[in-house]
Amino acid sequence: MTSSARPHLNRRLAEFGTTIFAEMSALAVATGAINLGQGFPDTDGPEEIREAAVRALRDGRGNQYPPGPGIPELRTAITAHQQRRYGLSYDPDTEVLVTAGATEAIAASLLALVEPGDEVVALEPYYDSYAASIAMAGGTRVPVTLRPHEGSFRLDLDELRAAVTDRTRLLLVNTPHNPTGTVLTRAELAAIAELAVERDLLVVTDEVYEHLVFDGAGHLPLATFPGMRERTVSIGSAGKTFSFTGWKVGWVTAAPALVSAVRAVKQFLTYVASGPFQYAVAEALALPDSYFEEFRSGMLARRDILAEGLTAAGFEVFRPAGTYFITTDIRPLGEKDGFAFCRALPERAGVVAIPNAVFYDDREAGAPFVRFAFCKREEVLQEAAERLRRM
Numbered sequence: 001m002t003s004s005a006r007p008h009l010n011r012r013l014a015e016f017g018t019t020i021f022a023e024m025s026a027l028a029v030a031t032g033a034i035n036l037g038q039g040f041p042d043t044d045g046p047e048e049i050r051e052a053a054v055r056a057l058r059d060g061r062g063n064q065y066p067p068g069p070g071i072p073e074l075r076t077a078i079t080a081h082q083q084r085r086y087g088l089s090y091d092p093d094t095e096v097l098v099t100a101g102a103t104e105a106i107a108a109s110l111l112a113l114v115e116p117g118d119e120v121v122a123l124e125p126y127y128d129s130y131a132a133s134i135a136m137a138g139g140t141r142v143p144v145t146l147r148p149h150e151g152s153f154r155l156d157l158d159e160l161r162a163a164v165t166d167r168t169r170l171l172l173v174n175t176p177h178n179p180t181g182t183v184l185t186r187a188e189l190a191a192i193a194e195l196a197v198e199r200d201l202l203v204v205t206d207e208v209y210e211h212l213v214f215d216g217a218g219h220l221p222l223a224t225f226p227g228m229r230e231r232t233v234s235i236g237s238a239g240k241t242f243s244f245t246g247w248k249v250g251w252v253t254a255a256p257a258l259v260s261a262v263r264a265v266k267q268f269l270t271y272v273a274s275g276p277f278q279y280a281v282a283e284a285l286a287l288p289d290s291y292f293e294e295f296r297s298g299m300l301a302r303r304d305i306l307a308e309g310l311t312a313a314g315f316e317v318f319r320p321a322g323t324y325f326i327t328t329d330i331r332p333l334g335e336k337d338g339f340a341f342c343r344a345l346p347e348r349a350g351v352v353a354i355p356n357a358v359f360y361d362d363r364e365a366g367a368p369f370v371r372f373a374f375c376k377r378e379e380v381l382q383e384a385a386e387r388l389r390r391m
Contacts, residue, residue, distance in 0.1 A: 012135045019128060024342065032172050034384045036306075036372040037354045039324060043377060046244035046284070046291065053247075053280035062275025068267055070098025070251070070278060072301075077282040078236070078251050085210075086221050088229075094256040097263050100273035102208045102237040105262075107133040108269060109204050109233050109252065111244050112261040114139040118169035123155065125359030125366055127178055127206070139169070143361050146180055152318055153180035153327070154212035157191045164195065168337035170202045173222060176209040177210075179359055179371040180327050181320020183217040193225035202258075203228065208237040208250075209323040211292050217321040219391045223253075231254045233262065238281040240324075241295070241373075247277040299374070301322055302381055306374040309385020315370075324375040327356060331368045337365075349391040351384050 010222030011104035021038045029056040056062050066309070069075065077094035083089040090096055099105040106129055114120060122130050124143035130323060134141045144160045146153035173192060184192075196203050202340060210219045223232040233254040239245035251263050303319070307326055310317045316329035335341045338355030346352050353370045360366035374381060 003387045012138065013132065016128075016132050016135070020354055024352050024354060027343070027346050028352040032352070033350045033352045034376075034380060034387070036374070036376065036381075036384055037342075037352040039240075041375045041376060042337070043243065043381060046287070049242060049244070049280050049284045049287075052283045053150040053276050054289040056276035056279035059097045061279050062277070064275070066272050066275040066278060067099075068174050068272060069093075069263060070096065071275075071282070073282040073283075074098055074249075074251075075276045078253065081285045082221075082253060086224055088223055088253070090253050091256070093260055095253060097259050097266065098278060099250040099252060099266060100270040101239060102206065102235050102250040103129050104248075104266065104269055104273075105235045105250045105252050106130065106204070106206060107136065108262045108266040109235070110134055110137045110139065110172075112265040113202055113204070113233070113258070116168065116367065117167065117205040118162050119165060119167045120170050121160070121163050121168055122172040122178065123174060123362060125179055125356055125369075126172070126174065128358060129147075130172055130174075131209065131361075132173075139331060140167075141361070142168070145360075145362070145365060146177065146182055146383045147320065148329075152321065153177070153182045155182075155188055157188065161195055164199050164201070166341050168199065168201060170204060172204050172206070174206040176207075176213055176217075176219065176322025178209065178323050179325050179354070179356055180318065181323050182326055183213055183219065183321040183324075186220055189222055190218055190225060191380075193222060193228050196231060197227035200355040202233070204233045206235050208235065208240045210236065210257045211241045212296060212299055212324060213295055213322040214296070215321055219322070223375075233258050238277075238284060241292075242281070244277070244280075244283045247274055247281070248281060249277050249281045258299065279318055301375045302376065302378060305378055305381045306372060306385060309381070309388060310372065313388040313391065315388075324373055326372045326374060328372065329368050330370055338367055345391075349387045351387055 024037040073097040079090045110133040114137040124145045237250040318327045342355045356369035357363045357366035
C-alpha cells in the first residue's frame, strides 16, 4: 500500500518550516561559534527572583494547574506595573490574561480576533511568529516596510495609511521593534492611533522590549492614546525584562471583551503554563525602579561594545534605539546575500548571526541586512567583535 501524495502540512502553513533560529543555533553548536543569533541572554536574571521560583516550588504553589487567567498575584502585579509606569488602569480580574510567553499571546490574539479573509497590517520586517499566526487565523498579511533613513529604520505613515482597506481588520504593531531596534515616536504612534480610530481597527501591540530603550527614547504604549484603550491588545513578557526567557511568562492587557476573546482561544492552546514561575514574576514586576534602570544601562553598554566592533569590522551599523538587536548592512563588505553570509560566517569568523530576510515577505528587500544580538556578557561581545574584525 503506497502512501498518499497529499501534503501533510496544512496549506496555510506550507511556507513555514524549521525556523532560522533553530538552524543557526544548531550551526553555532556544530562549529563552536559565538551565538549572536537567537535573542537569549547568556546570564540569568536577579538571584532573588530565581529564589522566588524555588520557594514557590518548595511551598507547593503552582505545581498543579494554576487558574486559567493566571494567578491573582501576577495579574495584580501586572496591573500595578501598568499603572505605575504608564498611568494605565486595568482590572486584574477581567482585563489581564497570563500566557505562555509573548509568542502564545500573539498567536491567541490573532486567532481570536482575525476571521478568514481579514487583512492584518504589520510593520515589516517582523518577528517570524507574526506571519505564522496570521496564516493560522486564515488572515492575509499586508506588510508596511520600515526603511533605512539617516541611520535607522523609519515608518512611512502615508504608506501605512494606504495599506488599510475595507478588508483590514487589525494592525499589528511592534515597538520597540525587533529586528530593527526602531522605537516609534509619539507623533508616529499618534498617527497610528488616529488611523485605527478613523477606520475602526483593532490593534495588537507587541511591547516585550518596553524596558530596553536607549538614547533618550521612551516607550509609549499605544493604549495611552485617545480612543485606543478599548481597541488595543497590549502584549508584555517577563523573559526579555528579567532575563529568564525559558520561563515563558507573558501577558495580555486589554478591555474585558478583548481579553475574553483571547482567553477563549488560549484555553485550547496551552490551557495554563509556568505555574511556579508566575509567582516569581509577580515579585519581579515589583522590583524597584533602580533594577530597570540598571538593566537598561547594562544593555546599553553592551550595545555600544558590539556596535563599535561591527563598525570597525566594516559593517554599516544601524544603532538601535531599543531591543537588544543590532541590524547591519553587509554591502560595505562586498556581500549582498544575508543568507549565504550568515551560513558561512561561523566557519569564516566563529560568529553566528541571523539574516534579516527571514523577517520580510519581500526577501530581496531584506537581503543585505543581518541581525546580531548583544544580550551577552561583555567579554563575549568583545571576543565576537575581534573575530569579526579579523575576518
